[in-house]
Amino acid sequence: MSSLLRLATAGSVDDGKSTLVGRLLYDTKSVLADQLDAIERASVDKGMTTPDLSLLVDGLRSEREQGITIDVAYRYFATPNRSFVLADTPGHVQYTRNTVTGASTAQLGVLLVDARNGVVEQTRRHAAVLAMLGVPRLVLAVNKVDLIDYDEAAFTVIAKEFAAHATSLGYAEGTVLAIPVSALQGDNVATKSENTPWYSGPTLLEHLEEVPVAPDPHEAPFRMPVQYVIRPRTPEYLDYRGYAGQIAAGTVRPGDEVVVLPQGLKSTVESVDTADGSLSEAGTGKSITVVLADDLDITRGDVIAAADNAPKVTDEFTAALCWLSSKQLEPGARVLIKQGTRTVQAMVEELNARFDEQTLSIVDSPGKLELNEIGNVSLRLAEQLPVDDYTVSPRTGAFIVIDPKDGDTLAAGLVGHRFSQLKGVTEPEVA
Amino acid sequence: MTTLEAAADAARDNLAALESEAIHIFREVAGEFDRPVILFSGGKDSTLLLHLAIKAFWPAPVPFPLLHVDTGHNFDEVIAFRDHVVEKYGLRLVVASVQDYIDDGRLAERADGTRNPLQTQPLLDAIADNKFDAVFGGGRRDEERARAKERIFSLRSSFGQWDPRRQRPELWNLYNGRHRPGEHVRVFPLSNFTESDVWNYIAREQVELPSIYYAHQRKVYSRDGMWLTEGPWGGPREDEEVHELTVRYRTVGDGSCTGAVESTASTVEEVIAEVQASRLTERGATRADDRMSEAAMEDRKREGYF
Numbered sequence: 168m169s170s171l172l173r174l175a176t177a178g179s180v181d182d183g184k185s186t187l188v189g190r191l192l193y194d195t196k197s198v199l200a201d202q203l204d205a206i207e208r209a210s211v212d213k214g215m216t217t218p219d220l221s222l223l224v225d226g227l228r229s230e231r232e233q234g235i236t237i238d239v240a241y242r243y244f245a246t247p248n249r250s251f252v253l254a255d256t257p258g259h260v261q262y263t264r265n266t267v268t269g270a271s272t273a274q275l276g277v278l279l280v281d282a283r284n285g286v287v288e289q290t291r292r293h294a295a296v297l298a299m300l301g302v303p304r305l306v307l308a309v310n311k312v313d314l315i316d317y318d319e320a321a322f323t324v325i326a327k328e329f330a331a332h333a334t335s336l337g338y339a340e341g342t343v344l345a346i347p348v349s350a351l352q353g354d355n356v357a358t359k360s361e362n363t364p365w366y367s368g369p370t371l372l373e374h375l376e377e378v379p380v381a382p383d384p385h386e387a388p389f390r391m392p393v394q395y396v397i398r399p400r401t402p403e404y405l406d407y408r409g410y411a412g413q414i415a416a417g418t419v420r421p422g423d424e425v426v427v428l429p430q431g432l433k434s435t436v437e438s439v440d441t442a443d444g445s446l447s448e449a450g451t452g453k454s455i456t457v458v459l460a461d462d463l464d465i466t467r468g469d470v471i472a473a474a475d476n477a478p479k480v481t482d483e484f485t486a487a488l489c490w491l492s493s494k495q496l497e498p499g500a501r502v503l504i505k506q507g508t509r510t511v512q513a514m515v516e517e518l519n520a521r522f523d524e525q526t527l528s529i530v531d532s533p534g535k536l537e538l539n540e541i542g543n544v545s546l547r548l549a550e551q552l553p554v555d556d557y558t559v560s561p562r563t564g565a566f567i568v569i570d571p572k573d574g575d576t577l578a579a580g581l582v583g584h585r586f587s588q589l590k591g592v593t594e595p596e597v598a
Numbered sequence: 599m600t601t602l603e604a605a606a607d608a609a610r611d612n613l614a615a616l617e618s619e620a621i622h623i624f625r626e627v628a629g630e631f632d633r634p635v636i637l638f639s640g641g642k643d644s645t646l647l648l649h650l651a652i653k654a655f656w657p658a659p660v661p662f663p664l665l666h667v668d669t670g671h672n673f674d675e676v677i678a679f680r681d682h683v684v685e686k687y688g689l690r691l692v693v694a695s696v697q698d699y700i701d702d703g704r705l706a707e708r709a710d711g712t713r714n715p716l717q718t719q720p721l722l723d724a725i726a727d728n729k730f731d732a733v734f735g736g737g738r739r740d741e742e743r744a745r746a747k748e749r750i751f752s753l754r755s756s757f758g759q760w761d762p763r764r765q766r767p768e769l770w771n772l773y774n775g776r777h778r779p780g781e782h783v784r785v786f787p788l789s790n791f792t793e794s795d796v797w798n799y800i801a802r803e804q805v806e807l808p809s810i811y812y813a814h815q816r817k818v819y820s821r822d823g824m825w826l827t828e829g830p831w832g833g834p835r836e837d838e839e840v841h842e843l844t845v846r847y848r849t850v851g852d853g854s855c856t857g858a859v860e861s862t863a864s865t866v867e868e869v870i871a872e873v874q875a876s877r878l879t880e881r882g883a884t885r886a887d888d889r890m891s892e893a894a895m896e897d898r899k900r901e902g903y904f
Contacts, residue, residue, distance in 0.1 A: 239767075240747045241739045241747070264767055398658065401657070407658075411625050413771065454617070467629045505772050567770075576766040576767055576769075
C-alpha cells in the first residue's frame with residue numbers, strides 16, 4: 168500500500184471547503200498550539216463561540232488585496248499509516264486553471280457540495296476536468312448534512328445523481344464514493360457520526376487512509392526522460408557515464424533491452440544506480456541513474472524506453488489543451504512545448520474543437536481558445552518527439568505550452584486525448 | 599505485519615517519494631540553468647538540501663557552489679559546521695556579508711538589533727554580481743501560510759521580488775524555468791517535506807547537523823516568551839534574568855532573534871519524539887521576527903527574502 172496520497176479538493180467557499188480542509192488538519196492534529204491560539208483569538212474577535220477552522224487555511228493579506236485567492240494551496244497532514252499532500256483548489260474563479268493544476272498530480276479528487284443545494288453546475292465541471300486529467304478516484308463530500316437534519320433520503324438523491332454523472336465521465340463502480348459530512352460539526356470527517364446511523368461507509372479520513380492508489384507499475388512499459396548526463400571524470404569513476412532521470416512509467420532492471428528515442432538506438436541496461444548503491448529493480452517515480460552497455464550519444468531530452476514497447480516518435484499529434492492564460496489562443500500560434508525533459512518549438516495548426524465541460528458537448532472549430540477553456544488542437548513540431556497517449560501513460564503524454572516571448576506557461580496539454588473518451592460525450596467528426 | 603511495522607513501512611515509502619522528487623528537481627535545474635547556487639546557512643533545511651544535491655549527482659560532485667548570507671550574528675558552532683562541510687565535499691562557498699554592508703554604510707543597524715530583515719540586499723546583490731539564475735532554498739510549504747501557495751520554481755523579478763500574479767501554474771513534474779535576463783528563479787526542492795519528514799529523513803540518512811540542534815547547556819534569558827542567548831548581537835537587559843538551562847534550537851537564524859527551546863533531546867531519535875509531541879510550530883516557537891506580525895513572512899518574501 169502506498170503511504171503517500173496526493174489528493175486535490177475542489178468546491179467553492181460557500182460549500183465549506185476551507186472548513187473541511189481545516190477540519191482534516193485539526194482532527195489529524197496537524198494544527199499546533201500557536202496556530203490554534205491565533206485562530207481562537209481571531210474567532211473570538213469575529214464573535215464566534217467555537218474556533219473557525221476555515222481560518223487555518225484562510226488567504227493572505229496580499230491575496231485579499233489583489234484578489235489572488237485563486238491559487239492552489241498545498242496542505243500537509245498525516246496519520247500513522249499515510250501522509251497526505253492536499254492540493255486545495257479554489258472553486259469560483261479560474262477553476263479550470265486551478266483544478267487542472269491540482270489534478271495533474273492527484274491520485275484522488277474530493278469534490279464538495281452543500282447538502283442543501285446538491286450537485287450543481289460547478290460540481291459537474293470539476294468532475295469533468297478531474298476525469299479528463301485521469302484522476303483515478305473521486306469522493307463526493309456532501310457537506311452540511313446537519314443543515315438538512317441528517318436526512319438519508321436527501322443524501323441518497325445527491326449521491327445517486329453524482330454517481331450517474333461520474334459514470335457518464337467513465338468512472339467505474341467502486342472508484343467513486345459519496346460521504347455525508349459536516350465539516351463544522353466533524354460528522355464523518357475523522358469520526359464516525361452518531362447522527363447518520365443509516366450511513367455504513369467509512370469516514371472521509373478512513374477512506375483516504377485505505378483507498379488503494381498506486382496503479383500496478385508492472386502494467387506500464389518503461390519510460391525515463393533523461394534529465395542530465397552524469398560524468399564524474401574523477402580517478403575513481405574515470406569512464407563512468409550515467410543517464411539521470413525519474414522513472415515516468417514502468418519498471419527497469421539490469422539486463423533489460425531498451426531503446427533511446429528519438430534516435431532509435433538500442434542497448435541493454437547495465438546497472439540501475441543510486442547514491443545508496445545499485446538496484447535490482449526500480450519502479451515508477453524513483454529517481455535513478457541508468458548505465459547502458461553501449462557507448463551511445465545520449466543527451467538531456469532523450470527518452471530511454473522499453474525496447475519491445477516504445478512510444479511513437481512523431482512531429483505531429485493532436486492533443487487536448489487546458490488553456491491557463493489570459494492571452495487567447497488562435498490557430499497558427501507559435502509556441503514552445505515542454506514534454507518530458509525536452510522543450511521544442513511548435514505550431515498550433517488547427518483548433519479543432521472546444522469542449523463545453525458543463526453540457527459535456529463539443530463545439531467545432533471555435534476559432535479561439537480563452538482562459539479556462541478546454542480545446543482540441545493539431546500541433547506540428549520542429550523536431551521529432553517520442554510521445555505516448557495521455558490516457559495510456561500520463562507522465563509521458565503530458566506537456567506544458569510555453570509562450571516563447573515571455574516564458575509564461577500558457578496551457579496544460581494531453582497528447583492524443585479526445586473528449587469522446589469521456590463516456591457520455593458525443594464528439595462530432597473532426598475535419 | 600503489525601500496526602507498528604506497517605507504520606514504519608509507510609514512513610519509509612513516504613521519505614523515498616520525497617527524496618526522488620527533490621532529486622528530480624535538482625537535476626532539472628542542472629539541465630536547464632547556467633549558474634545555479636544553493637543557499638546554505640548551515641541550518642538543518644539547507645544541510646538537507648545539500649545532502650540531496652550530493653545524492654542527485656553521485657558519483658559526480660555537486661555542480662553548484664554554495665551561497666551563505668552571513669548576518670554576522672552567527673552561532674560559532676554553525677560557522678564551524680559550514681566550513682567543515684565545504685571542505686569535506688570540496689565545494690565553493692560565496693559569502694554575502696551583512697556586516698560589510700553595515701560597516702560601509704550601505705545598510706543601517708536596526709533599533710531592535712535584529713539583522714534578519716537586512717539579509718535581503720546582500721542576497722540580491724550576490725545573486726546579481728555572480729549572475730546566479732537559479733537559487734535553491736530550503737523553504738517548505740508546511741512552514742506557515744505564506745508558503746502554502748509557493749511554487750517549486752518561484753520566479754523573481756530583477757529586484758528579487760515575488761509577484762504573485764506572475765507565478766506560473768505548475769503541472770505534473772514539468773517545471774518552467776524560463777526567465778528574462780536579470781531575473782532569477784528560486785527553487786524549493788523540499789517544498790513537500792514537513793518538519794517531521796525532515797527529521798525522519800535526517801535520521802534515516804544519518805545527516806550530520808550543527809551541534810546546537812541537540813540538547814546542550816546554555817546561558818539564556820527570556821524575552822517576549824523566548825529563550826535568547828548572549829552574543830555579539832547583545833545580551834540581556836538589566837531586568838532580564840540569565841538562566842543556565844538545557845536547551846536546543848529548532849531553527850537556526852540570526853542569533854539576536856532565534857530562540858532556544860528547553861529540551862533534553864540529545865539524539866536525532868529523541869528530537870523526532872519531541873517534534874511529534876510538540877504543540878508549537880517551529881517558527882512560532884523560535885523566531886521572533888515571524889511573530890511580529892501575522893504577515894511578517896509574506897512581507898519579507900515580497901521584498902526578496904525567502
